[in-house]
Structure formats: structure tokens, C-alpha cells
Amino acid sequence: DAKTTQPNSMESNEEEPVHLPCNHSTISGTDYIHWYRQLPSQGPEYVIHGLTSNVNNRMASLAIAEDRKSSTLILHRATLRDAAVYYCILRLRNSGNTPLVFGKGTRLSVIA
Amino acid sequence: EAQVTQNPRYLITVTGKKLTVTCSQNMNHEYMSWYRQDPGLGLRQIYYSMNVEVTDKGDVPEGYKVSRKEKRNFPLILESPSPNQTSLYFCASSPGLVGDTQYFGPGTRLTVL
Secondary structure (H helix, E strand, C coil): CCCCECCCEEEEECCCCEEEEEECCCCCCCEEEEEEEECCCCCCEEEEEECCCCEECCCCEEEECCCCCEEEEEECCCCHHHCEEEEEEEEECCCCCCCCCCCCCEEEEEEC | CCCEEEECCEEEECCCCCEEEEEEECCCCCEEEEEEEECCCEEEEEEEEEECCEEEECCCCCCCEECCCCCCECCEEECCCCHHHCEEEEEEEECECCECCCEECCCEEEEEC
């Protein structure tokens, strides 16, 4: 899997939008961009994934740069329950049989 | 509710005493795997299984065994635990070839004294 780079930590106020960046300059044309998060004392949780177009689901939005060398996970209104470590991972489509390679991720703190 | 369950959630044991951590999923997923998470090292895959009776080594299989006799269960066995196996363990499942999202269990914190 290609490498991703994320800031170590970010901070947000409650009910404000949060933009979590991820750089993946060596991404290949067949790599999907996945985001997982890990809340304190819990297992990782799938958030969203995309290939080229921006994606929205009930948890978040994913904005992908036109050259695909970077992406941004957007939480539209951060809540205290969104405080977690967020991981950006590149994966080939249908690579469910290979391990997810988690980097260090971004630790998001949400301030009330 | 679709979920992956693990038991026990917490375990303290002594060196050499065989133990089993159970993992079960109710989503009829083909693929299951075990990870361990250690500070500074992230999540590393121990073993995985693509279907019943099919298992294979991940990145850090030494000291562990697994079995997949039924589709829903994938126990992790430590025949002779050692202190370097003190870690946080996660079981995960996914549909496999036709789907990519992995669903993780809540974790088992193991301490080997």
C-alpha cells in the first residue's frame, strides 16, 4: 500500500466543522482512499472511502483533490464523540484479504 | 445488530499458561483476521482466514495459532504466552473479495506476567 502523511494532532471546537488532511503523493490509479477512526478504548471503525469523486455519507464527507495526491475528511459538526484517532489508508479495490496498514493517524481533540 | 464480538475483553495471565481469545461475527463474512496494537507500532496483522478451514499468516504470526472451523468464529490461541505478547488484540471481519470495509471487534487487552 502506498504511503500517506497526516498531521499528528488537530483540535476543534464542538459543533464546528473539522477538516482532516491526508497527503498521498504516490497514490496509484487503482488505489482507493479509505478513512477509519479509532475512538478511545474501541476498535477501529470504518468512516468513508472514495476513488476520484467526492463522497458523502451519514458520518462524514471525503473531498479528493483533482490530482488525487491529497484528500480531506470533513466532519461537518464535530461532537465530543468524534474525538478519536483518524487514519487515512490507501487500498486496492477488493483487497479485503490483505491487512489494513494503519499509520500513526491524526488525533482529533474536540473542545466543548 | 451486525457486530464482531470478542471475549474476554480483559485478561491477565502468567507466562506459559495456554489461553484462547474468541472472536465471532454475525454478518456471514468470508474474511476474518486478528491484529495486535502496540504503542508506536500501530496495528499489525497476526493471522487471517479467507474462509472455513483456510487460514494464513500475517505479519507477526509467531507464538499464535488460529482455527476456522465455522464461518462465524475465529479464535486466537496462545499455546505458551510470553510477556512480549502483552498487547491489545482486535479481531476483524469483512465480506472479502466483493467488499473492502473491515469491521473490528471491541478489543481484548491481554497482559502476560
